[in-house]
Amino acid sequence: MSVNTIEHNRTRQNFDGVSSVWLFGYGSLIYKVDFPFLEQQPASIEGWVRRFWQGSHDHRGTREAPGRVVTLIEQPGAVCKGMAYRVSPDVFEHLDHREKNGYLRFSTAMTFDDGRQEQGLVYIATEDNEAFLGHAPDADIALQISRSVGPSGRNDEYLLKLAEALRHLGDDDPHVFAIEAMLSA
Ligand code: BEZ
Numbered sequence: 432m433s434v435n436t437i438e439h440n441r442t443r444q445n446f447d448g449v450s451s452v453w454l455f456g457y458g459s460l461i462y463k464v465d466f467p468f469l470e471q472q473p474a475s476i477e478g479w480v481r482r483f484w485q486g487s488h489d490h491r492g493t494r495e496a497p498g499r500v501v502t503l504i505e506q507p508g509a510v511c512k513g514m515a516y517r518v519s520p521d522v523f524e525h526l527d528h529r530e531k532n533g534y535l536r537f538s539t540a541m542t543f544d545d546g547r548q549e550q551g552l553v554y555i556a557t558e559d560n561e562a563f564l565g566h567a568p569d570a571d572i573a574l575q576i577s578r579s580v581g582p583s584g585r586n587d588e589y590l591l592k593l594a595e596a597l598r599h600l601g602d603d604d605p606h607v608f609a610i611e612a613m614l615s616a
Contacts, residue, residue, distance in 0.1 A: 446520035453551025498579030498586035533560035
């Protein structure tokens, strides 16, 4: 699949007659909220883990030297914590552009911290997208992140902001925190 997913996303869901949609954020959407929302709730989704396995050449790296950003990888029984936003469907025009580097919108069930459940959307970069990098040892990922910089800034700033936001949510994400610790070692 081509890296630019704007056109793919436009045809994935039909928002006719829909006034608001829940969106689950597990990466930069937790700390970079540059879109209007109607409501916000800490939430989690089941069966997925957050991994620094997606290459970034449009935000935190370049085509020649891609950075690494998070995507979700299926893992039965796992729980991924994040932030859910109830948004107007118009917001997806902005977000599809912001997250155009390989991310597609998928439907997901999400559970709020108060136990309520809703169906919503989540952006996932699957392994068939051209920018997918996949697994690497934590130390290699930390090194790549420490060296990468792109139009949106340094890759290590992305990691540090995400780690801080996850701590704020009370999340214990061993993958993110292990790479963060290696960065500052
Ligand atoms: C997220 O925070 O959910 C997210 C951020 C960037 C790309 C895809 C998802």
